[in-house]
Amino acid sequence: xxxxxxxxxxxxxxxxxxxxxxxxxxxxxxxxxxxxxxxxxxxxxxxxxxxxxxxxxxxxxxxxxxxxxxxxxxxxxxxxxxxxxxxxxxxxxxxxxxxxxxxxxxxxxxxxxxxxxxxxxxxxxxxxxxxxxxxxxxxxxxxxxxxxxxxxxxxxxxxxxxxxxxxxxxxxxxxxxxxxxxxxxxxxxxxxxxxxxxxxxxxxxxxxxxxxxxxxxxxxxxxxxxxxxxxxxxxxxxxxxxxxxxxxxxxxxxxxxxxxxxxxxxxxxxxxxxxxxxxxxxxxxxxxxxxxxxxxxxxxxxxx
Ligand code: FES
Numbered sequence: 001x002x003x004x005x006x007x008x009x010x011x012x013x014x015x016x017x018x019x020x021x022x023x024x025x026x027x028x029x030x031x032x033x034x035x036x037x038x039x040x041x042x043x044x045x046x047x048x049x050x051x052x053x054x055x056x057x058x059x060x061x062x063x064x065x066x067x068x069x070x071x072x073x074x075x076x077x078x079x080x081x082x083x084x085x086x087x088x089x090x091x092x093x094x095x096x097x098x099x100x101x102x103x104x105x106x107x108x109x110x111x112x113x114x115x116x117x118x119x120x121x122x123x124x125x126x127x128x129x130x131x132x133x134x135x136x137x138x139x140x141x142x143x144x145x146x147x148x149x150x151x152x153x154x155x156x157x158x159x160x161x162x163x164x165x166x167x168x169x170x171x172x173x174x175x176x177x178x179x180x181x182x183x184x185x186x187x188x189x190x191x192x193x194x195x196x197x198x199x200x201x202x203x204x205x206x207x208x209x210x211x212x213x214x215x216x217x218x219x220x221x222x223x224x225x226x227x228x229x230x231x232x233x234x235x236x237x238x239x240x241x242x243x244x245x246x247x248x249x250x251x252x253x254x255x256x257x258x259x260x261x262x263x264x265x266x267x268x269x270x271x272x273x274x275x276x277x278x279x280x281x282x283x284x285x286x287x288x289x290x291x292x293x294x295x296x297x298x299x300x301x302x303x304x
Contacts, residue, residue, distance in 0.1 A: 001061065002037075003044040006070055015039055017102035018080035018197070021046070022250055022260045024072040026064060030252040030260055031057035034099035034172075034197075035076060036128075044076075047127055049095040074250050079259060079276065080197040082106060085168035087113040087140075091159065091181055093173020094120050099197055100172055101128055104135055113140030113164070119154045119177075123147040156184035160192070168193040198257065220299040224266050238290040238302075246304050249290075256292035263288060264303035269296040 005012045020034045021044065037045030051058045082103045090100045097118055107114045116136070120126035123145060136143035146154050154177070163169065169192055171181045178196045185194050218231045221238055223245060232241040239251055239261055252260040256274030264287050272282045274289035281287070290302070 001046050001048060001066070003046070003071070003073065004042070011042055012044055013076060015044075015076040016078055017082050017106050018099050019076040019078035020080075020099065021073045021075040021077075022252065024074075024250065025057060025060050026066075026069070026071075027056075027060055029055075029057050029060060030074075030250050031061075032252065032258050032260065036098040036101045038105070039102065044073075047095065047098050049127070074260070077259065077262075080170070080172070080195060082170070083168060083193070083195065085112075085193060086166040087164045087168075088115070089159070089163045089167045089169045090114060090116045090118075091154065091156075091169065091171040091173070091177075092116065092118045093154070093171075093177040095127065096171075096173035096177075096197070097126075097128055097132075098172075100170060101131070103170060104132070108135050108138050108141060111140070113142075115142040115144070115159075115163070115167075117144050117146065117154055117159050119146040119148070119151075119173075121148050123150065154180075156180055157188055160184045160188035163189060163192065168195070170195050172197045174198070219295040219297075221295070222267075222299060222301040223304040224301050225304060232295070238293065238295075238300075242290070242302075242304060249304070251291055254291040256289045259289065261289055261291045263290045266301040266303055268298075268300035270294070270300060271296050 015035050016039060020032050022030050022032055024030050033046035033048060035044050036047050048058050048061045050062045080099055088107050090104060092100050104114060104116060116132065118126065126145065129145065132143050135141060169185060171178055175198050178198055185192050216234050218233050220229050221232055221242060222229045223242060228245055230241045230245060232238050243249060250260050252258045257276060259276050265285055270285055270288040271294035272288060273292040276289060
């Protein structure tokens with residue numbers, strides 16, 4: 001699906017490989033999609049796999065007549081930046097190939113060696129294989145496809161064992177696959193530079209397990225743009241408490257793993273219960289996921 005700026009609007013913001021956008025669908029559902037086109041293209045490209053057992057977003061995109069309609073988007077945001085490394089190993093599960101594809105194009109353009117291990121349910125339904133084969137024709141590039149019906153699951157221990165010593169590992173796919181990649185990396189290549197992005201609805205326990213809710217008393221949240229304040233009651237999310245005053249705030253998973261509701265913290269000490277922020281980002285306390293996060297101080301001031 002291709003998206004262009006509405007007539008008379010500013011050009012779409014620039015992005016880098018690994019970035020994603022939030023798309024507000026006509027029903028009001030908000031879903032995240034990786035940008036999988038070329039950062040130099042003035043239009044955005046996203047790829048949406050129809051998930052018959054999904055949460056409804058992909059079915060709506062496939063079944064609605066969206067061509068020519070105006071959609072609201074938020075972003076792009078990038079929590080999956082292609083960090084510098086002498087070589088790369090990419091591991092993709094299913095539609096998790098989408099953020100990796102622009103990374104692979106960029107790595108190829110820079111003349112750096114890469115391996116892609118790409119698993120899918122069936123070889124004939126795996127996306128972007130024609131372009132990937134063309135990219136893999138470049139010197140130093142190596143593409144291996146695995147289909148569940150012919151090859152079984154990704155042979156992660158062997159993939160990790162064969163990764164070049166100086167490689168950075170980037171993985172994207174469902175939570176179960178990422179947990180398996182992490183376990184294999186810890187066992188076979190401890191110390192390997194490893195970045196991942198989750199592509200599934202279930203919350204990930206891969207990096208930052210959510211903390212349990214601890215507030216047993218109300219606390220105050222100030223919305224800095226107007227100075228309004230709201231009280232957040234025990235058991236209530238900040239998102240629910242501020243929504244009557246800021247109905248335009250976007251949210252999607254409401255479980256702390258998609259990043260759509262990330263909000264800047266201007267004052268106060270948040271409690272982080274998301275599975276997105278790294279330990280360093282948590283310690284900085286400059287942003288939080290307001291769908292699950294709480295407050296460890298008397299009040300919070302948020303950039304809302
Ligand atoms: S809505 Fe997904 S992290 Fe808050």
